[in-house]
Structures are given as structure tokens and as C-alpha cells.
Amino acid sequence: MLAYIVRRLLYALPILIGVNLVTFALFFVVNTPDDMARMQLGVKRVTPEAIEKWKVERGYDKPLMFNSGANGLSTVTETIFFEKSARMFVGDFGRAEDGRDIAREIGNRMLPSLAIALPTFILGLFVTITFALTLAFFRATAFDFWGVVLCVAAMSISGLFYIIGGQYLISKVWRLVPISGFGDGLEAWRFLILPVLIGVVSGIGSSTRWYRTIFLEEVSKDYVRTARAKGLPETLVFFRHILRNALIPILTGVVVVIPMLFMGSLLTESFFGIPGLGSYTIDAINAQDFSVVRSMVFIGSVLYIVGLILTDISYTLVDPRIRFE
């Protein structure tokens, strides 16, 4: 088992290097630091000196990949690639445009993101599995048909609508909870309840439909027929046999998103003013803060790869047919 995990981690390394190269190419080769400087300084204040100063301040004045002016090892280390891209592997993300340390900022903002994303994830999973199980239980009836129709309709509504509509109805018309903001400690629940609710509701359509097909696939298997043939009541067949077996593909399927919960949601956080990583990213996009966006791309990829590894491990744990080799 341990050897398997180690090997998976080693596999992940070349992929991370690939991600690093892609972001490096995107941020420094497609556009030179000069272009970025011009963009950041604005049209009016662009002078060659201002651009040079901007680059020196941020360490963008060095060569991209290979410093021919230096000696020995520093031909490779005193370059933009090494200082800006390769250092991300050890958690050094440099500074944002406002001078703050990005790594520290990310550490501070992870908890608020998680405070929204984790309850949304767990509650959403519970609600959608319950709905899907109900639809599968009443399969091929009018209830099932209209349930699926509702799911398709819910899938077709823009996520923005759920947020804007929910905020308007619950916070503005009914005045139940504050429209946006975030509090410390236990007070935070008043700010969290609406984004979590909206997050759960907006995910119901597609997930319910997806889980329903998984349940239906399970319903048509042989062991279910055997269970019925033994004379088990339908409820027992469903809750003891089908639910347990269908949960395997459902739960292993969602493992991949668990590490991503740290990243938070761009839309929810910006609408509700949650000081998490999602709103950090949006602010960086709007302010065209390239180093923050670059760091978020890298962290997102790391978390995704961790999710993939966890998925593989969870598959091997729940299904004895898959072996570690």
C-alpha cells in the first residue's frame, strides 16, 4: 500500500512540472514582462524607465530561462523561470501587486473558503443522494418522470440565477439573513447559511440525474434479482443492497473534488463577499495581478492531482478486485 502511494506521488511529479511549464509559457513567453508592465502601468505613464523600474521591483528584469551573464549554477538559478516558477514547488509564491506575501494570504483565506465549501459539499451530497434514491425507488412512475423533468429544468437554469434570485428573495425581500459579508467565530453562521443553501440547490439538478442513472444501473443487476427472489421486501433490497453498492461509484467519484474544496467557489464568494480563495482569485483577475493568478493555477493543479491520487486509493480500498500493482 505504501509503495503504491509513493509510486503514485512520483507519477504526479512530471505532471506538476508540465503544469508549471504551461503556466510559465502562458505568463512569460506569450507576453513578455514588458507587455505586462505596460498593461499594469497604464497607457499614460509608460516610459522605458518606468517599465524598467517596474521589472526590477518585481524581479522580472532577469533572463527567462538561461542567464548567460552569470557563472556556474547561477546561470540557471538567476532567471525568471527559476525564481518565479520553479520556486512554487516549495511553496514560495512571491508577492502580490499590493506587496503582500501570496503564500501567507492563501493560508489566511483557506478557512473561509472551506467554511462554505465543506458544508455545501456534504449537505449537497446527502440531499442529492436522497432525491436520486427516491426517484429510483419510484422508477417508471409519473413521480419519477416529473422528477427527471424537474432535474433537466433545474440543470438548464444558470448558476447566476440561483445566486442572484436567492440573494434577492431571502436577504432583500424576506430579510432573513445578511446579503453578504463574513464574521468571525460562531457569528459566521448567519453569513454562511445562504451561500451554502444556494450552493446545494444549484447542484441538485445535474447530480440527482447522474446518481439516479447509477442507481438504475444497479437495480438491473443479477444480485438484486436474487435478493427479490429470496423474498426480501423491496425496501430492504433498496436500502441494504442497492444503496450500499451504488454508493461505491458515487463516493469514489466525488473524492476527486474533496481537495479542491480548499479553493472555494469563484462565484459564490464574490457574490457573498466571503474573504476566501475564490474571491481572492476574482480580485486578482480584475486587478490583473498576474502573480496571484499564476499561484492559484499552480495550487489548483496540485489539489486536483492530490484528488486523483485519493480517488485511486479509495477505489482500491472499496473494491477488492482492484489490486495495488
Place this chain on the structure above:
Amino acid sequence: MMGFQVVVLWSDILIWLLVAAGVGVGVLIAKTPPLLAAWRRVGANRVGMASATVLLAFILIGLLDSLHYRAQLESKPGQKAVYAIEVLSVLDALAAPLRSRNEKTYSAPFATRLYAKETIDLPGQGTVRDYPRLKHGGKHLGEREDEVAEDAAFTAFKAGVLAFIGWLGVFAAVATVNRKKSPKLKLREAAFAWDAVLLTLLLILVFAVPLFWLSGYYHVFGTDKVGQDVLYQILKSVRTGLIIGLVTTLVMLPMAVLLGIVAGYFRGWVDDLIQYIYTVLNSIPGVLLIAAAVLMMQVVIDTNPQWFSTAAERADLRLLALCFILGITSWTGLCRLLRGETLKLRELEYIQAAQAFGVSSWRIIVRHILPNLMHIVIIALVMDFSGLVLAEAVLSYVGIGVDPTMTSFGTMINNARMELGREPVVWWSLVAAFSAMFILVLAANLFADAVRDAFDPRAA
């Protein structure tokens, strides 16, 4: 007779190319019995055909909006012709009243007065604070402002009756053709779901004809902050949504199909390399990759203003770049599916037989593998569409979508998002944009389901 100069935008070329490709694929399908049989199953699906009719209506609007021109400005005889800077489309010409009759600011649907009070000068009586009369909305009523409901209802009724008569004509034509082809079958027993198509057509006509008739007299969906008609913006948004949904798949399709098949067929280091590429791209969270790429593209566009002669061209190129970026982030799923399927296919006996006969690899891929993957490609194409239309709205909201000057559902929602905070609430732009998007995406989802059911042999 006003002259005009045809303007061909890059997105126009692509969208008409898509139409041509669609026709080509249609001819190909007619010659391939299994595909034809699958499409017949789609044709027999009532929900599928009803949603296809709605989609066709949207596509028609989009195509009309994809024929661009610049109108000739009035000039003295003998002078060289001068053309307007503004790029218009055939849709703009058809909806000229909607485009040009702007108010000062917000006005509610069917309103005759502005949304906000203003100080009005009355000759001889000084000034009063009142809701000023609209310049265009309900102008024909003159002093009889309280008769809006009756007037609108009567006009809608007239137009509805006209639409119904027109529909009866279509109905009679379809019924006659149907009787000639299969005299014994009634229309609702025909193999093709004509009844669903006709019913949907009736609904569309009875809704759309009165809507456009009324829009000649009123702002049916109200006006926005700068006084532009919301219905006009909705019409313009349709093209943006269609381009995002269709061109993106067109961009990614060749790459996904080629790499997927090559990886599955040749295996070995080719497979490793392609798998590595798509795993890397797949590892970067989609929104972040799009954000990074769009930011970079914006720098390119901003530092090279000399590339674009009109604002429309710049917005158009940005739209296409967005399609490319979305395509690059979304081809990996299809590529992986095709690779897996090719791995299975290449072990089958008929492929082994072809290899034993010495048929070249490319010929095997094109003649024997590709046709057997078509169902996956078609399903992926229609399934992606609705997701892309929804994604456009979110991306435009985040600020990494289409050019802010380009009308799209996303920019409409983005501009209108603060309006719910006003007192009284300005709800009409948001409701109109969300409803139009909902109808488009719902139709696309239902059609995709019908296609998947018909093509996927596994689905129940």
C-alpha cells in the same frame, strides 16, 4: 437604393462553415444506414423534435445576425462612396426600429413613462417633478395613456390570429405531403414526430409574432440603463451564445478526435505522450486556465491595437479567442473517451483482418475506426453545447468572458446585477436574459438527451 459594403467577420466565416459542415454531415449520414437509422430514432422522439424546432428558431436568429455589412453614407453624386463605421447585420436591419428607438434610461415593459422622476419644464406653468413620457414607447396612444392594456391585448390578439392562420397553412402543407407519401397513416402516427414539430411551431409563432408586432409600439421587455430595448439585446445575445456553444466544439473536435484515435491505435510512446499532454491540461482547474489565458490574450489585444480597424472586429476576435481557450480546456474529456474506445476497437476481428490484409494504418483509422466512433463524437457535440452557453454567462460575469461591448447573456446579466438593489426594483433585463437563456439551454439539453438515447446502444 442605399449601397452597402459586405463585412465578413471571422466568426461569420466559422459559423457559415459550420452550416456547410452540417449539410455535409447530413449528406454523409443519408448514405450511412446505421447513422441514418439512429437519426430516424431521434426524429421519432417527440420531445427531441420539439426542442429541435426551438433550437432551429434560435439558430435562424443567429444566422441572420451573422451576415454583416456597412451601410453607405449619403454622399453627393460623383463623390466616392463612403461607408458607415458601424458594422450592422441583417438582423439589425430587420429589427431597425428596436435598435434605433432608444429611450433616456430604464423603463418598465409596456411603460409609457420613464422609470425615474425628472424635472420637466411645462411652457407657461413652470417646472414639475414627474415621470417623463417616453419618446417611443406607446407614442401612438397620445393622450390615452391608460388604455395600454386594452391596446396591447387587442394588438396581440390580431397578431396571434394572423400567426395562427399562417400556421394553418404550414399544417395543411405538411398534412398534404404526408398523405401523398403514406396515405394510410395519420399525421400523429407518422415515423417522424410531425405533431410535436407543428405544435412547437404553433407555440413559437403565437408567442413570437405578437411579440414582434407589439415591439413596434412598445418596449415589450422594457429598456435598460442607457435606454436600449431589452428585446433587441436578447436577439443579439443569441448569436454570441450560439458561437460559444458551436464554434468551441468545432475548434476542439479535430484535435480531440485525431489525438484520441492516434493514442488508442498506435499505443506505445505516442499514447504516453498524448496521455501526458491531456493529463497536464486536465490538471489545471478549467476556470483558472481560462482566466489566465484570457488575461494574457487581453494583454496581446491591448498592446496591438493596430490589428483591428473597427471595434466590432476587436470584439469578434476576442470572442473567437475565447472559443479557442474554451476548446483547449474542454477537449480532454472527449479525447480520453475516444482513446478508450479505440483501444477496444483495435482488438476486434475485423480490424485484425484488415491489418492482416496489409491495409495501411491511416486507411484503417479513417475507414474502419472513425465511423464506429461517430456516435461518441455526436453525443459529445450536443452534450457540450448547453454547458458552454451557461459557462459564457459565468465567465462574462467574472470578467473573463466576451468583450464588454459585445452583447451576450453574460454581459446583460453583469450589467443588470445591481439593478435588483434599486427601489423600485428593475427586474426586467435580468428576467428577460435568464428566461431566454433558460429556453435555449433547456431545448439544447432535451435535444441532447434525445440524441444520446438514439445513439448510445447502452442507454435504456
